[in-house]
Amino acid sequence: MPAKDSPFFGEVTPMALDEATAQFLKQLGEAGSSPLHELTLTAARTMYAQLHSLSGQGPPMARIADVTIESEDGASIPARVLTPTTTPRGVIVYYHGGGWTVGSIDDVDAVGRHLAERTNCTVVLVGYRLAPEHPFPAASRDAYAALCWVAVALPGQPIVVAGDSAGGNLSAVVARRTRDDGGPVIDLQVLIYPATDCDLDRASYHDPANQLLLDRHAMVWFWDHYVPDPARRADPDASPLLAVDLSGLPPAVFVLPEHDVLSEEGEAYAERLRQAGVPVQLQRAAGQMHAFFPLVGVLPGSLAALTRVAESIDAALTRPK
Known part of the structure; x- marks a missing residue:
C-alpha cells in the first residue's frame, strides 16, 4: 500500500468518522440492523433499498425515460435516462454499487439526478443483472x-x-x-471506492477502523455470490487490478473514503494507472466510510464529494481534445 504521505497521494492526517456518519451508524445500530452477511438475499436487498431511500428524490429533471437495453447474450436490462436540460453537454453512464448482488437504479436515482444537475450531463443509470441469479460475467457484459x-x-x-x-x-x-475492442470512446472514468481485486486479506480488510457499513465479512459474502469459483476471480473482468496492460485508458478520477476495506486496492489501482501513463486524480474523503457517496440526503460528506466529482467532470469535458 503506498504511504499516505507519498507525493502521489498527498498527505492525509488520520481522523475519526465525521459526526454525521457516526450518528447515522449509531441510529442504524439502535434500530437493530443486522450485518448484511447475516441476512437472506431478499432481506439484504430490502435493507439496501431502504437505506438508499433516505436520500429522497433529488432535483427535478427536464426529462426522465425508463428504457430497456439488450445485453450481449440477449437478456434485457433496465436503464433510466435522466436529462437535466434541453441541451446536455455529455453523458454519464452510472453503475450502482451493492457488491454485484444488491442494489438497483432506484437506489441511485437521487445521486444520479444531482450529478445530472451539477454537470448538465444526461445520466444513464444501468440496472445490470445481479448475482447469484446471474453470476460473473453477466454484470460486466451488461x-x-x-x-x-x-x-x-x-x-x-x-x-x-x-x-x-x-x-x-x-x-x-x-x-x-x-480500449481492447475498439468500442465507444470514453472521456473520463470516475471510480468511487471501486472493488479492483479479489484479495480479501489486504491490511485494510482487517483494520478495525474500517469495519463499518461494509466490512470484510460482507465482501466475502459478495464475492461468494458474484464469482463463486475462486479460480475465476483473477480474471481482469472481475479484478481489474490484475490486468496485465493498463496503458491507453481514459483519465481517471478516484474517490476514496478514509475508512474503507477497499481503500488499499483502490490506491493500488490508481497507482497502476499512473505508472501506465494514465492521468489520475485521487480525491480523498476524510472522515467518510464506504458506501457514503449515494447517501446524498443523509450525509453532508456525500454532497461535498459529489461537488468535487462534478468539478472534475466539468474540467474533463472542457479540456481541449
Whole structure:
C-alpha cells in the first residue's frame, strides 16, 4: 500500500468518522440492523433499498425515460435516462454499487439526478443483472452493452463512465474493454471506492477502523455470490487490478473514503494507472466510510464529494481534445 504521505497521494492526517456518519451508524445500530452477511438475499436487498431511500428524490429533471437495453447474450436490462436540460453537454453512464448482488437504479436515482444537475450531463443509470441469479460475467457484459447502447442512442456527446463500489469495478472493466475492442470512446472514468481485486486479506480488510457499513465479512459474502469459483476471480473482468496492460485508458478520477476495506486496492489501482501513463486524480474523503457517496440526503460528506466529482467532470469535458 503506498504511504499516505507519498507525493502521489498527498498527505492525509488520520481522523475519526465525521459526526454525521457516526450518528447515522449509531441510529442504524439502535434500530437493530443486522450485518448484511447475516441476512437472506431478499432481506439484504430490502435493507439496501431502504437505506438508499433516505436520500429522497433529488432535483427535478427536464426529462426522465425508463428504457430497456439488450445485453450481449440477449437478456434485457433496465436503464433510466435522466436529462437535466434541453441541451446536455455529455453523458454519464452510472453503475450502482451493492457488491454485484444488491442494489438497483432506484437506489441511485437521487445521486444520479444531482450529478445530472451539477454537470448538465444526461445520466444513464444501468440496472445490470445481479448475482447469484446471474453470476460473473453477466454484470460486466451488461455494463459494456449499456455503454454501447449509449453511444448509439445518444450520439455525438462525450461519455463519462462512473460508479460506486461494484459500480466502480464495472466502470474500470468497461474502460479497459472498450480500449481492447475498439468500442465507444470514453472521456473520463470516475471510480468511487471501486472493488479492483479479489484479495480479501489486504491490511485494510482487517483494520478495525474500517469495519463499518461494509466490512470484510460482507465482501466475502459478495464475492461468494458474484464469482463463486475462486479460480475465476483473477480474471481482469472481475479484478481489474490484475490486468496485465493498463496503458491507453481514459483519465481517471478516484474517490476514496478514509475508512474503507477497499481503500488499499483502490490506491493500488490508481497507482497502476499512473505508472501506465494514465492521468489520475485521487480525491480523498476524510472522515467518510464506504458506501457514503449515494447517501446524498443523509450525509453532508456525500454532497461535498459529489461537488468535487462534478468539478472534475466539468474540467474533463472542457479540456481541449
